[in-house]
Amino acid sequence: MTALPALPDAFSDWFASRGWQARPHQLALLAEARAGRSTLLVAPTGAGKTLAGFLPSLVELTERAPLRVAKGERSLHTLYVSPLKALAVDIARNLDTPIREMGLPVSVETRTGDTSAAKRTRQIQRPPDILLTTPEQLALLVSHRDAASFFAGLRRIVLDELHALVTSKRGDLLALDLARLRVLAPGVSAVGLSATVRAPRDLQLYLGGAETPAGLVTVEGGASPRIGILDTDTRLPIAGHTTAHAMRDIYRAIASHKLTLVFVNTRMQAEFAFQALWSINDENLPIALHHGSLDATQRRKVEAAMAEGRLKAVVCTATLDLGIDWGDVDLVVNLGAPKGASRLMQRIGRSNHRMDEPSQALLVPSNRFELLECRAALEAVQEAAQDTAPARIGGLDVLAQHVLGIACSDGFDADSLYREVCTAAPYAELSRADFDAVLHFVATGGYALASYERFAKLRQDKAGHWRASHARVIQQYRMNVGTIVESSMLKVRLSRQRAARPGQPKLVTRGGRVLGEVEEYFAETLTPGDTFIFAGEVLRFEGISENEALCSRAPPGTDPKIPSYAGGKFPLSTFLAARVRRLLANPAEWAALPEEVASWLHAQRLKSRLPKSGELLVETFPRAGRFYLVAYPFEGRLAHQTLGMLLTRRLERARMKPLGFVCNDYGIAVWTLADMSAAIARGALSLGDLFDQDMLGDDLEAWLAESALMKRTFRACAIIAGLIERRFPGQEKSGRQVTMSTDLVYDVLRRHEPEHVLLKAARADAATGLLDIQRLGQMLTRISGHIVHQPLERVSPLGISVMLEIGREAVYGEAADDILAEAEAVLIEEAMA
């Protein structure tokens, strides 16, 4: 490393006035920036990352100020991008202190969805020195017709919470925009601020470009965190995800700390925990709720109260995962399974922002399997093992959006744009054929058998440059920018009830308060009269009216019918799964487990068996006139759900008459009318064949044709790629009707042009997204030849935990015509009666 540079006097004086001195990594970043090099800074929370990121900009702007004034230079110097609008606003506030106290000649502004049109225009004409924004706003700036001159003087890019940005399609979009900025501003260098990750090299490539990886500055973690698994006197449930058994203990922990963050994996768990804590809140501790579905103003109130120190605890979801400094958190409680070691560490990092003091955290498993998972996560944290996701392969749908965006700016030459795109790390391996397919998709739809040439969105000018053909195309692009496709949401409205004439049901009218939003597919599982918890209240579902779920307050004392959100939206990481399997296979390690969990495992070994860590245990047994197959792949709920869909198809073909299946993160249970134990014994059913990797061939294709999950995946790709607009102009279409029409488009495209680039994009998503096919494939390879079958007389101790999902979860495997025939029979029965 080069010798650490000296700070200008104003800066060292300022550090001294606060009793600080610049930290080595802050100076290292300054040196790297002066040399014009991009750098990744990996540091734990509390290490002064933000200041380290901005220090080079502040110093350079101060040193160059006289020169800039003399030359009348008025250009953007530093661009800061964060995943959250709120974070950008927070950083603006934090930057204000040093700038004001040192009297630096530096202007800082934010640009988000909330920025007024007048201010945006002014920012283009007279940019601030430092602009703080989000990936979507950056995409809009890059596609601006004046992008070239706007970014020409750009010197620095600061990417905050980079580890969180790169794992999604937003990261793909940002990578493409970075590649663009490297071309528009050849002198630019970037700094990425990141929490500890498994493979920093991935982020270095992302930051500097595929051929010029950024340098790395690492700050070793401070004091290691103090983490414990909750030791409670109450029994740990066999299944379920509520952690109801532990609420008293959690409440006591809250009472004895200053500010506690209670992290949960799903919105519904948040609602339940909040309700449960308040029901025992004898001391009236100020405990608040924070999740993404709540109304924004309500969330802002909670955030403000936290920052002002008025709260004792906040029950929250991933919405508070990222690094906003909301207050002096001294305890993090993680309810339920941690799902991943790195995720857990980032959450724990939310407590205690002084890196030399240990963070305090408490893990609260909600069932016995989750206890094993907590145990595995604890060991991983102690070894500082990381399991962040592997680097993404860039989505073709995102590329399509970017290509359209660039065509909206000053146009592009296809060869140069292809070379530029390949410097973005997620697209380093992009083939020219895929690039051309995307380009033609954007220009004319890219269909093989018919062309929309006459309606082309992009046309080539005489010099061969591709440009947007029409101002309307630019407008469409600007309306649809971004990669976040919300599932269709329904507003939850607390409707007023109007008494009707006596003897008639009450009428529900609209016009009450909006409490927040729920996903449409959740509302679809509700029948009028169902009760559920939302925004801390028990609501009675009354019906759906246009895009609103109308609800009323349930009478006091009503038990909510808690919707089952199984293990939550994050599947168990492969890394933790492997550790759990190892723990199961090794009785010597059980000594560290609570007595009841150890004896549960001993009972399993006695009554059935425990698989070795490379094996897949499959149990079959009869129960109440049905025959069950329970398997324990430990591959997460999404992969299990896909496995279940495919297994039931194969069991159908093997004439086992499957009726349905359920799964959780650890295992899967399928039930049939035919006796599977007997069929296996007489050789009529082979488990090796049943779990053969060839299920990912024709069976998968056949299922994908009708899979609602695949259609949802396709819809997201279609929206991101710009095939379907988020809103059809001039048409009153609710999200629900759009969903229907993308399903129709999917059916037609799949039949007539299965190799179309959009289907290719959707299949790539299906491999890692909602269907997790890639992980299923890895599992099938892993267990091939290692299946152990255990026929049983009754359900095993492990099996109960999976079987208890029955009744909580929708049952799969019912064919549409079976459902319709049953509905039809209702009528016939009545007619015959």
Next chain:
Amino acid sequence: MTLAAAETGAAQRVVMLGRLALVPDLSGALWLPEERTLVVADLHLEKGSAYASRGVFLPPYDSAATLSALTAAVLRHRPRRVIALGDSFHDEPGQARLAEGCRNALRGLQQGRDWLWITGNHDRSILPRLGGDSAAAAEIAGVQLRHEPSASPEAPEIAGHLHPVAKLRLRGRALRRRCFALSPLRCIMPAMGAYAGGLNLRDRAFAPLFGQGLSAHMLGDGRVFRIDPRLLLPD
């Protein structure tokens, strides 16, 4: 007039509308066995290219898909006459946009049988080169055939226009399928177009058209199912 559910096997369920025997077909077409007539509604041909002209490049295969579904139904029933119940084209210029292959397919379908275009709100007239006759309405055995359902029909009526779909939920699974909406006075047909969306039978647009005696004949994967309206859910 009664709605007699005279069943002649699962695949061929005959319902009576006035004196006219109807068989709701799995394709979404209506088969009139005594008249050897096939009725189809809301083909919305060239909807894809209509969107494309506004910069939404839906796959341009919808007309081919729709016509191949229609061809399959024609081959199955070998009708003497085909009646398209309006909105056969998504927009008027669509008639001119229809690609040559599709025009040929259409001509092939018209070969050796009568073909009647009933005009709809999307296609107030039909280009002569598309073949067939056209009319605002027709009558068969005392039953009126028209595009939009009339508010208070004087005689039994077959109409389209509303694209009915029915939704139900059983065993934790929701199904939303195109359907025929039938009562002793009316038959509202599902849309046959590949990109034609659907309107839920519980939508208020249907309320004034059906009193008692509504039944939904939902299109399953292998046959048509007659479903009690009390099982139907709104969207």
